[in-house]
Amino acid sequence: MKRIRIFLMMVLVCLVTKLSAQSPKPISKSVMENGKTIYLSRCLACHQVDGGGVPHLNAPLDGASAVIAADKAKLIRIVLKGYSDRVEIDGEYYSNNMSAHADLKDQQVADVLTYIRNSWSNKATAVTAAEVKAVRAKLK
Numbered sequence: 001m002k003r004i005r006i007f008l009m010m011v012l013v014c015l016v017t018k019l020s021a022q023s024p025k026p027i028s029k030s031v032m033e034n035g036k037t038i039y040l041s042r043c044l045a046c047h048q049v050d051g052g053g054v055p056h057l058n059a060p061l062d063g064a065s066a067v068i069a070a071d072k073a074k075l076i077r078i079v080l081k082g083y084s085d086r087v088e089i090d091g092e093y094y095s096n097n098m099s100a101h102a103d104l105k106d107q108q109v110a111d112v113l114t115y116i117r118n119s120w121s122n123k124a125t126a127v128t129a130a131e132v133k134a135v136r137a138k139l140k
């Protein structure tokens, strides 16, 4: 009897550790749908439907190390301020200028970034409206 209790306790401990280790929270369908709508109207022309970008002109988003990076503040700044640094991105240079999208609401910026972080071959944690708000406040 005692052995069974110990066994059951161990099963319970294993289950709890497994559940708590399941970090990146699943991303809701509505966030992805909203993000896609914004992507199609604001980002598609340059970054293309498959996130592949245009060689030497517009950086790809699919498979880009910065897009799935833990540093979400950088991504938020790029969307709010635009990007024309002409820096090396994953071994390439891109000559187009990315326009600023500061008119998007915090939730919209969050959703489009969550969308590009979880589309094509990308998989990364979601971006929240609160994170966008914090970055926007520092830009002013």
Ligand code: HEC
Residues within 6 Å of the ligand: 038, 039, 042, 043, 044, 045, 046, 047, 057, 058, 059, 060, 061, 064, 065, 066, 067, 075, 078, 079, 083, 084, 085, 086, 087, 089, 093, 094, 095, 096, 097, 098, 099, 101, 112, 113, 116
């Ligand atoms: C007018 C074309 C254009 C539009 C529209 C555009 N981008 Fe960009 N984007 C670029 C270019 C060009 C770069 C690279 C800039 C550089 O090298 O300085 C870039 C870079 C990026 C990067 C950085 C990629 C990396 O690997 O470092 C992200 C993230 C990004 N864009 C997201 C977006 C999102 C999200 C949207 C829509 C809200 C968007 N872009 C709309 C042209 C565009």
